[in-house]
Amino acid sequence: MKIKETPLKDCYILEPTIFNDDRGYFYEKFNEKTFEQFTGMNGHFVQDNISKSSYGVLRGLHLQKGKHAQAKLVSCLEGRVLDVAVDLRKDSPTFGKWFSIELTAENKLQLYVPRGFGHGFSVLSETAVFSYKCDNFYNKESEGSVLWNDTDLRIDWQLPEHDVILSEKDKHSPNFKDENF
Template structure:
């Protein structure tokens, strides 16, 4: 497994070793000991989640706060998304900065997102099957988010704004400065 640092402290891109021949391909999508060795810390994943999204669906920017904050390992099984991570750790030297990367069922890349970061993605293909591991259970009272088009964050989603499809919940998310004045 190849582990690549991003511009966000403790956030990594992981590339599995893919074995491909005339029959198709094989790769180990998760191996706890290799994963922990690659990122340099122990993570106990407790919950796996999966979503299917149509083209133009934007989910995010989401996070859980407080003692229910989650680290995540995200990947796309089929299709393609632009994945975005924002550092919300106020004492971090990368606070308020973001990282983005195309994840797809073809490139097989994964992103490890540590606790204290917001996450979102927009679907670029006709449909995308997105999976992620979490090291904390979902806790409704701790969920929060930031509106995707926040002017402070200035994220270029690489997708026409007029064609973005949001849930009502995501349309009503607060701005970055409302959460971090």
Template sequence: MEFIRTEIPDVVLCKPTIYNDERGYFYEVFKKESFEKNVGYSVNFCQDNEAKSSKGVLRGLHYQLPPYAQSKLVRVIKGKVLDVVVDIRKESATFGKSVVVELSEENKYQLFVPQGFAHGYLTLTDDTIFCYKVDNYYNKESERGIIYNDKNLNIDWHYPLNELIISEKDKIQPTFKNADLFEPNFKMND
């Protein structure tokens, strides 16, 4: 597995080594020891989630506030997504910046999204299956979001916005300026 720090160094792209032959393929999806060595700290994933979506579904931008903040390791089992991560840590040098990565069943890339980041994705194919590990459980009271088309974030979703399929909840999220973000004393789990 190759670990590549993105433009926001805390967000890490994981590129697997895939072994193909006439039978199919094999690769290591997750190995705790090498993952933590390359991320730089211990991450204790406690739950795996999976979502199936039609083409054009946009989910996000979501996050949870401390003490229920979540790190995520995301990937696509079937199909293709445009994955978006936004730094919401107020004292970060990359505050308000985003990383956009295409994850697919073909490239088998994974993206590590640390605590302190909003996350969303747009499905680019029908019947896309998206899965992710989290290091904290869902807590409804700490759930927050940012509107997907915030003009200050200026995220290029590479898709006609009028054709997106979006939940009612995601259509009414606050702007980046009005969202509850991570306070300066926030520290990622060690």
């Protein structure tokens, strides 16, 4: 497995070594020891979530605040998504910056999104199955969000705006400058 830095502090791409043969393939999806040696960060996860979505669905930008903040290791198990991480840590040199990467069932890439980041994805294929490994348990009272089309962040979700499908909650998220991180 290769671990690569992104332009955002503490946010990493994990690229597996894939072993293919006539039976199919095998790869190590995650190795806590390798991750901790490369990043110096804890790679212990306590909750796994899976979502399935149709083309145009945009989930985000979401975060958990305070003592319930979550780091996530995300991947696409079926289909294609554009995954987006936004650094919302006010003391970070990359505060307010975002990074996106296409995660697909074929490329098997994963993105490590640290605590204090906003996270979201848009579905670029007919359907997508998305996996989230979280290092802290979900807490409804600690939810936070940022409006997906915030004019300060200017995220390119790689979808025409008329194709974007949002939850009611995501339609009414606060702007970046109005959220208390």
